[in-house]
Amino acid sequence: MAVNIKINGKAIQAEDGKTILQVAKEHNVRIPTLCYHKDLNPTGNCRMCVVDVNGWRISPAACVTPVWEGMEIETDSEKVMKDRKLTLELMLANHPQDCLTCDVAGECELQDLAYEYKAEVPAWGAKGTRYKVDSDPNPFIRVDMNKCILCRRCESACAEIQVRDVWGVAKRGFDEVMVAGAGVPMLEARCESCGQCVAYCPTGALSNKMSYGMARAHQVKKVTTTCSYCGVGCQFDLLVKDNKVIGVHSNSEAPVNGMALCVKGRYGYDFIHHPDRLVRPKVRRYLLEGGGKPVSSDQLSVISDRLSVSSDQLSVTSDQLSVTSGPWDWVEVEWEKALDIVADKFADTRSEFGADTTGFLASAKCLNEENYLINKLARQVMGTNNIDHCARL
Amino acid sequence: MTNKHIIHKPISPEILEFANNHEGSREAALEVLKDIQAHHSALTTDSVTDAARALKLPPHQLYGMATFYSMLSFEERKKVLRVCDGPVCWLKRGSEQLSVDSGQLSVERTSCLGLCDRAPAILVDDEQAGPIEANEAGKVCEGWRGAPMDYSKARKGEVRVMTALIGKIDPDSIDDALANGVYGGLKSALQQEPIAVLSEVEASGLQGRGGAGFPVGRKGRFVANEKRTPRYIICNADESEPLIFKDRVLMDTNPHQLLEGMTIAGYACGASEAWIYIRGEYEYQARRLENAIEGAKSKNLLGENILGSGFSFDIHVHRGAGAYICGEETALIESLEGKRGEPRLRPPYPPTYGFRGQPTAVNNVESFCAVPHILKNGAEWWKSLSGYKTPGTKMYMVLGHVKKPGLFEAPFGLTLRQIVKEFGGGMLKGSKFKFALCGGAAGTITDESLLDVPIDFSSGQKGVSLGAGAFLICDQNVSPVAMLRELLHFFAVESCGKCTPCRVGTWRSLEILDRMTAGKGQKGDVEELKILADLMQVSSFCGLGQSVGIPMKSALAYFGAEFEKAES
Numbered sequence: 001m002a003v004n005i006k007i008n009g010k011a012i013q014a015e016d017g018k019t020i021l022q023v024a025k026e027h028n029v030r031i032p033t034l035c036y037h038k039d040l041n042p043t044g045n046c047r048m049c050v051v052d053v054n055g056w057r058i059s060p061a062a063c064v065t066p067v068w069e070g071m072e073i074e075t076d077s078e079k080v081m082k083d084r085k086l087t088l089e090l091m092l093a094n095h096p097q098d099c100l101t102c103d104v105a106g107e108c109e110l111q112d113l114a115y116e117y118k119a120e121v122p123a124w125g126a127k128g129t130r131y132k133v134d135s136d137p138n139p140f141i142r143v144d145m146n147k148c149i150l151c152r153r154c155e156s157a158c159a160e161i162q163v164r165d166v167w168g169v170a171k172r173g174f175d176e177v178m179v180a181g182a183g184v185p186m187l188e189a190r191c192e193s194c195g196q197c198v199a200y201c202p203t204g205a206l207s208n209k210m211s212y213g214m215a216r217a218h219q220v221k222k223v224t225t226t227c228s229y230c231g232v233g234c235q236f237d238l239l240v241k242d243n244k245v246i247g248v249h250s251n252s253e254a255p256v257n258g259m260a261l262c263v264k265g266r267y268g269y270d271f272i273h274h275p276d277r278l279v280r281p282k283v284r285r286y287l288l289e290g291g292g293k294p295v296s297s298d299q300l301s302v303i304s305d306r307l308s309v310s311s312d313q314l315s316v317t318s319d320q321l322s323v324t325s326g327p328w329d330w331v332e333v334e335w336e337k338a339l340d341i342v343a344d345k346f347a348d349t350r351s352e353f354g355a356d357t358t359g360f361l362a363s364a365k366c367l368n369e370e371n372y373l374i375n376k377l378a379r380q381v382m383g384t385n386n387i388d389h390c391a392r393l
Numbered sequence: 394m395t396n397k398h399i400i401h402k403p404i405s406p407e408i409l410e411f412a413n414n415h416e417g418s419r420e421a422a423l424e425v426l427k428d429i430q431a432h433h434s435a436l437t438t439d440s441v442t443d444a445a446r447a448l449k450l451p452p453h454q455l456y457g458m459a460t461f462y463s464m465l466s467f468e469e470r471k472k473v474l475r476v477c478d479g480p481v482c483w484l485k486r487g488s489e490q491l492s493v494d495s496g497q498l499s500v501e502r503t504s505c506l507g508l509c510d511r512a513p514a515i516l517v518d519d520e521q522a523g524p525i526e527a528n529e530a531g532k533v534c535e536g537w538r539g540a541p542m543d544y545s546k547a548r549k550g551e552v553r554v555m556t557a558l559i560g561k562i563d564p565d566s567i568d569d570a571l572a573n574g575v576y577g578g579l580k581s582a583l584q585q586e587p588i589a590v591l592s593e594v595e596a597s598g599l600q601g602r603g604g605a606g607f608p609v610g611r612k613g614r615f616v617a618n619e620k621r622t623p624r625y626i627i628c629n630a631d632e633s634e635p636l637i638f639k640d641r642v643l644m645d646t647n648p649h650q651l652l653e654g655m656t657i658a659g660y661a662c663g664a665s666e667a668w669i670y671i672r673g674e675y676e677y678q679a680r681r682l683e684n685a686i687e688g689a690k691s692k693n694l695l696g697e698n699i700l701g702s703g704f705s706f707d708i709h710v711h712r713g714a715g716a717y718i719c720g721e722e723t724a725l726i727e728s729l730e731g732k733r734g735e736p737r738l739r740p741p742y743p744p745t746y747g748f749r750g751q752p753t754a755v756n757n758v759e760s761f762c763a764v765p766h767i768l769k770n771g772a773e774w775w776k777s778l779s780g781y782k783t784p785g786t787k788m789y790m791v792l793g794h795v796k797k798p799g800l801f802e803a804p805f806g807l808t809l810r811q812i813v814k815e816f817g818g819g820m821l822k823g824s825k826f827k828f829a830l831c832g833g834a835a836g837t838i839t840d841e842s843l844l845d846v847p848i849d850f851s852s853g854q855k856g857v858s859l860g861a862g863a864f865l866i867c868d869q870n871v872s873p874v875a876m877l878r879e880l881l882h883f884f885a886v887e888s889c890g891k892c893t894p895c896r897v898g899t900w901r902s903l904e905i906l907d908r909m910t911a912g913k914g915q916k917g918d919v920e921e922l923k924i925l926a927d928l929m930q931v932s933s934f935c936g937l938g939q940s941v942g943i944p945m946k947s948a949l950a951y952f953g954a955e956f957e958k959a960e961s
Contacts (some may be wrong), residue, residue: 044738045406046892047932058939059931064738086928090897124904125897130767150890159451169455169733169890172716176890182441182456189452351754 005071013156016190017110020062020073021049030114031075032084034202035151036063039252040160046151047087048113054076059083091149095203096128097121102147102204106217107231109202110149131177138186140193140209140267148178148205154197161260166191176365178205193265198261199250210267211247215239224251227265231391232256234265245272280340288337294327352381359386397921404443404749407432408934412447413857419448423714426459434471455734460887461714461733464673470499474515474533475674477884479505479635480834480879481792481865482512488782491515491530500536502884504717505635505834506674509785509792509863510542510799518631519676529706530772544642548564548801550815552778556763556802560645562680567688569583572647576694577602578765580656583702590661591617597772598607598784602759603629603720604860605936606850615744616662619752626659626667627748627755629725633672633717635834635883636863640758642800644678647684647762654709654761656695657768659706662754666688670725673714682710690715721935722755724889735889736935757861759788783849787859793866794824801900809857812864824868828951832860834880835940837947838873873952874959877944878906884941895938898929902945909959919956 001016007029014023017043019042022375024031036048038281044064051062054072059080060093062073083160090327099105113119131145155167155178162326166189169192170179198206222237239247248266271277349357372390378387411428425444428437436459445452459465472780476491480507491500491513498517506521514523515533518740522538529537545560549551552744559953562569570576582590582879595610616624628651632640644651647758655667671679686708687693695771697705712731713719719728726748747753763785767775778782792798795817803816809829815822820826826844831837846857853859867876885899905918924946930942949956 010808042738044934045892047934050932058930066740083928083932086924087893087932090893090901093897125903149893150896155453165451165453165931168451168457170453170457172461172890173885173888174890174896176896179453179456181452182438182445182459184438184452201882290685310683317442370454 002067003067005067005069006263007075008075012083014067015329016067018067020060020067020071022053023067024062024075029075031062032116033063034109034149035114035153037153037200040153040156040200043152044157045128046091046149048084049079050083050087051075052080069147084113085117089116089122089254090112092119092338093122093125094127094130094146095149096144096146103142103207103212104204104217107377108204110234111203113153122284136180136186136194136380138191138209140195141186141191141198142207142212144205144207145177146205149201149203150176150178151202152176152178153200154206157196157200157259162192162194162196164190164192167197173338193263193267194261195263196260197247199261201265208267209246210270211239214246215241220246222249222251227261227263228263229268230364230367230391231368236261236265245269252275280332281335282332283341284327285329287341288331289327290334296328330335346382355383358382358384360384360385360388363391364389364391376383404446405440408440408443409447411599411784412444418731419450420729420731422448422450422455422458423712423728424461426455426465427712427714430465432469436467437466438684443744443915443940448731450579457733458580458731459496460539460714462673462713465714472498472518473516473543474498474500475506476500477504477506477508477512477514477516478502479509479512480513480583480830480876481505481509481585481636481877482514482873484865484867486523486527487833491525491527502729503674504886505633507632507638507641508571509790510859511539511638513793513868516674516709519674521677541645541803543800544800548797550811551801551803552786553802554652554766554778555643555759556646557608557802558650559642562647564646564648565684565688567649567685567692567694570647570688571692572768574763575647576647576653576689578768579656579660579694580654580700581606582660582768583700583704587617587661587905590657590768593772594661594767597767597775599760599763599767599775600783600850601757602763602861604634604759604786604835607857609756609764610755612744613658613662613727616664616752616754619745621752622662622663623666624662624752625748625754626655626662626664627725627729627753628667628669628744628758628761629666629722629724629755630675630678630701631713631720631725632672632675632758633720634863635835635859635880636790636792636830636865639800639862640676641791642811643758643762643788644682648678648682649689650765651682651758652689652695652764653686654764655708656699656706657760657764658754658756658929660702660704662752662766664754665705666709668709668711668729668748670711670713670719671728672719673907675713676712679712680712680961686710694902697838717883718889718935718937721937724751724935725755735891737935751790759861760903779804779806781849783846788862789816790863791866792837792863793829794821794868794871795819795866796821805849805859806847807841808845808847809864813844813866817866818865820868824870826866827869827871827875828873829857830865830867830876830880830944831863832858833863833938834883835943836860838876838944838951839947842951853943858943872910872946873956874906874956875910877947877948878903878910880944881906881941888937891935891940892932894929894932895934898925898933898938901925901942902941912959914960916960918960919949919953922956 002013003016005014013115031049034048036042042063044061049062050059052074128146134146135141159165160165166180217371220239220241224237227234234257237249237251238245362374401547411425429440433907441455441459445455496504503839506514506516521734556798564572604828607621616952694705716734718724719734721736724734743755778786786802797818801816804895839856842854846855848857848859881903885903888895888899889898926942926945933939
């Protein structure tokens with residue numbers, strides 16, 4: 001069923017049951033929002049999206065008010081523009097004035113609206129003085145409730161998307177504050193650090209601890225990629241500054257996961273530039289030099305324990321035990337060389353002991369095609385069914 | 394990384410038992426929290442978490458509640474003495490503070506206790522007491538509680554319908570009630586079709602007595618027309634608005650009249666079950682209602698197959714825990730469902746989507762109390778009670794600087810002048826009328842220019858609101874600035890915090906008024922109050938925030954000069 005309404009004088013046939021905001025959006029009329037997010041159930045808390053409706057005593061919030069037959073809506077009358085500006089100023093009165101150093105400046109919805117509406121920061125109010133900064137020990141999520149505007153998106157995201165129900169509202173009136181569980185640290189309130197709350201927070205109240213202070217929004221290049229951790233195929237944006245990945249942001253256009261990510265996808269990116277990360281193949285020195293497998297220092301100590309003798313009584317030369325240059329050293333080699341060694345070892349083992357003495361473990365970090373190929377390698381080239389995959393665990 | 398391991402602890406057996414006593418129902422969250430507090434004199438993070446686990450609810454929900462309702466506390470308390478902060482008590486008490494030996498009592502300030510006719514009033518744990526002078530605190534420790542005001546004698550000009558049996562029956566006796574004709578309306582209703590009962594109430598023109606004046610019959614028809622069952626009846630007895638205490642008197646003096654009205658409503662709407670949501674501070678009245686329910690059940694006036702009619706109906710009493718906002722019907726329903734008392738989005742309205750998502754009729758105590766009389770005597774009789782366009786009688790409360798403050802019942806269309814002179818006995822000696830706060834805390838403040846406006850549900854537009862029927866009369870010594878400060882203090886304390894304009898607007902307005910009453914006003918204060926009042930009125934989420942602007946704007950309109958004087 002359709003209802004006839006007018007938005008800013010333009011006659012519109014709208015679908016019954018839709019909200020003013022939905023209909024306005026369909027007709028390219030922008031209404032500002034803060035607590036509203038398309039992924040979450042609307043709550044009507046912030047009152048940024050108030051509009052004028054002809055004949056109404058109050059200005060309804062567009063995000064939660066359904067359209068009715070005959071409604072005449074003004075989305076940018078002088079009155080509602082003034083009211084939105086004032087509502088913003090009430091928020092800013094209690095919001096720290098630290099955009100200069102705030103981590104989310106440049107991608108903060110409150111900042112954008114305050115700028116758009118030319119809001120003036122009132123001289124009164126509690127500006128960043130009410131709560132401890134960085135108040136939660138969660139290793140990934142930085143909490144600064146001074147910046148919270150009580151839109152409650154974190155609560156909705158946690159309840160509706162992650163279904164963990166960590167965040168909630170405590171106290172009332174001016175003292176109202178978001179809390180985890182019964183006012184405990186997030187992890188104690190069953191938080192699994194997925195960071196959904198951070199992704200949906202329109203301000204810097206919840207931000208990412210790992211990338212805190214590392215880059216301004218305009219300094220990063222966003223590179224959309226697919227998560228390498230498991231087979232779901234979530235997409236997100238890598239934040240790249242000076243050719244380094246400094247963080248991960250949700251990409252609302254991601255087809256599989258939308259804004260949702262797990263703790264590994266969102267925060268498990270530090271392996272990328274980790275000094276311990278292998279970027280080229282390495283092989284043991286003795287494999288390059290030929291000859292048999294020497295006794296390692298670890299094995300040596302096990303043997304000496306069993307024999308109840310000290311290791312120097314065993315006849316091994318000191319360079320065999322040396323940590324810095326010995327047969328057990330890792331030596332960086334070309335891919336060709338490394339693959340040759342692996343292939344040779346596989347071939348030897350297969351011919352001497354049979355194909356079923358070899359096995360293959362495939363990785364979720366590989367593409368589907370790569371996993372298919374390793375399956376071919378195992379079954380058809382090697383001739384064994386000993387193949388498994390880490391995502392099966 | 395944090396090294397703190399989360400150790401799994403079993404739920405405290407005691408808390409499990411509290412939960413099991415309520416069948417582990419999530420709706421009983423408030424009761425479980427109250428049980429814990431009663432046994433341990435305070436709530437703790439651990440006990441709240443355990444309660445959440447026992448009820449299979451997220452801990453934040455229970456913590457949100459525990460920090461929302463003012464009667465719940467994380468601080469260890471002894472016997473709690475709550476000193477009323479309401480405007481009537483403030484007016485009576487002046488600047489003097491009740492001094493109490495804190496060795497025996499934990500003293501707290503609290504929003505209006507609904508004991509305005511006993512001002513200055515206090516609540517000692519759950520015992521209502523007053524009036525008490527500032528230097529008389531000692532007698533409270535010795536057991537003194539004072540006595541409720543006696544309304545058994547009608548004032549001159551009163552038309553008594555709902556108050557007709559005050560003092561004539563023992564409110565705790567079902568036999569007394571029956572002997573005096575209570576439940577006659579129910580008997581008459583049960584002989585008619587439910588639709589005929591609805592039509593009778595509609596024809597009477599009865600409007601909701603909570604303040605909004607929505608036609609009671611039409612609301613009932615909305616519920617009856619919903620196909621889904623079960624349907625529910627809820628009585629809003631969360632009377633928390635400063636100045637208002639009529640529902641307390643009605644429940645106290647004739648609880649059966651309310652039960653009868655609710656049962657008729659249940660029959661008419663096809664409902665099976667009802668709840669009376671009574672504010673936590675009315676424990677005495679809650680017990681009286683529970684006793685009355687037992688009495689009614691013993692006479693088959695409630696329960697299965699009432700009086701052989703085939704209609705079955707049950708009424709439960711649910712106690713709040715200190716939150717004005719729960720008087721807003723959707724917040725009340727949220728609270729009844731075991732959540733923070735925050736208003737819901739509307740639409741859908743309760744007749745479509747109410748308690749447990751089912752069709753629900755929520756009405757004020759006084760609205761229900763009028764229903765039996767309409768059924769017993771007919772809609773025409775109800776209309777004939779009033780010579781004014783609004784039919785029926787209404788409970789009024791006149792308070793402040795009048796000779797005979799208190800409660801009375803009269804038809805609509807009274808003027809402030811009549812209320813002060815005829816019913817209030819005139820101004821106190823030496824007092825001259827300066828202004829009145831009309832309707833309740835969220836009503837208009839008006840000067841003497843509007844003394845002759847007939848008052849009804851629409852007179853608020855002319856500057857004299859009816860609200861729930863209370864009028865606080867103030868003399869020449871009361872500053873409207875100071876009065877407005879008291880009101881904003883109330884709203885700031887009671888704002889639920891859901892929406893920005895009300896959450897910050899009430900707080901900021903109070904800050905300005907605090908300054909102005911302390912002689913530290915600044916240029917621009919009046920202008921800012923006006924702007925805030927405007928914003929809250931049009932932009933707030935619910936009726937609480939939307940009505941804060943009413944006393945603010947009217948006070949500024951009539952006493953602008955005094956406010957401007959307070960700027961410097």
